[in-house]
Amino acid sequence: MSDADLDEIRKARLAQLRQQGAASGSAPAAASAGAGGEGQEDARAREAEARQSILSQILLPEAADRLGRIRLVKESRATDMENRLIMLARSGQLRSKVTEEQLKDLLGAVSEQEEKTQDRIVVQRRGGWDDDDDDLLDL
Template sequence: MDDAELEKIRQARLEQLKAQGGGGAGKASPGGGGGDPGQRQEQEAEARQSILNQILQPEAADRLGRIRLVKESRATEVENRLIMLARSGQLRQKVTEEQLKELLNAVADTRAEEKIVVSRRKGWDDDDDDLFDL
């Protein structure tokens, strides 16, 4: 029964997003006004948040919020993957915190680690030592 209700919500939200997306694109192209891109971004952010609220349990949403505070790019990457899974119908229930941890590990494994390389100069000039020979 929960799956059927969730599917109805998804379908209704998808239709709503299609209606908003079609109307927003028609208004933005001919008008070319300065306010439309900002409104469109707000609508997209609201749509993303709505989808995430539907597919994440509260604990998982809290964890994702904490991740966003530390590394926004990682949180956005995880959100994109979650939304993609939801749209493709691969999520049968709300994502738990444990499932979110697994997804984070998968994202971390596929992503190349950022490394800091320190290159030191070789053959350092010792002219500074001459200053102390008074």
């Protein structure tokens, strides 16, 4: 990932933070009550657009297609993967665009982590049942 790509990501994030700051407290209460729904929808649309812009910069087309197919099956997993990829890009841990194989590896690591953290029910059976057959031998 080049410095220009990182600069674009930083600029997109800065613009997103500015929009969130402007939407959170700068409008008067009466004006925000009437236009609150539209403002939130606009903010969501801008955020989605910024996310897609970042993802298009860090994913190869094959990886983006796979992520789209994952979204069709389970949207929460796709969103989680997007968040992880964006976090990796922002922290500078991605050296190049993510390939489909790297995305598969990341998905595998995430699913292993989820399996370990899920609550499991453990059934412990008691040993040493009292067998009545032992009593018959004493006769």
